[in-house]
Amino acid sequence: QSVLTQPPSASGAPGQKVTISCSGSSSNIGSNIVNWYQQLPGTAPKLLIFNNSQRPSGVPDRFSGSKSGTSASLAISGLQSEDEADYYCSAWDDSLNGLWVFGGGTKLTVL
């Protein structure tokens, strides 16, 4: 059971927009920034969004992130076949001695 809750799957047709949610609590998303990682099959995770809504250089502006209260979301517009991957949200959690926590992941299928 992951500390951050994501839907296990999402899908959309090429060109459409998809939104993936990430729900947490006051000890993580509610008080800290959220990052998003993309994991293509058989590869390491790749930083997609940091500090809730910022994109590293090289990440297309089709990808956007937002945060409100104890929830965050990742939006992908203009879906492309190469976007098919697992997406994970992550945040620092202030509980215990502090730790980085991840969502359970959302598998995105491009129809």
Place this chain on the structure above:
Amino acid sequence: QIHLVQSGPEVKKPGSSVKVSCKASGYTFTYSYLHWVRQAPGHAPEWMGWITPFSGRAIYAQNFQGRVTFTSDRSLSTGYMELRSLRSEDTAVYYCAKFSVDNSAFDVWGQGTMVTVSA
């Protein structure tokens, strides 16, 4: 360009130990934070902790305290993760990841090392 290159796959017996290496290039390894994250097959990533090569100080996630040790060799720009008393549930891909203080995120990841624990 920044790279993290990890050691190859390992197969271990229950109760034994494994040591995974992570060689950094393209940035100042000494003044950085190197994190370790593992991912069991079909599961989400799980954070294990980090080490600061400058001081050798390591912070471990509570789930792994007492069973894991992070070390580093600044002369080789290499970090190491040793996990002891292995059990089948430790079967996973182990990643090292560079932490960006400016972005507060894991901005570069190693390719991963598959560790299989099996009798």
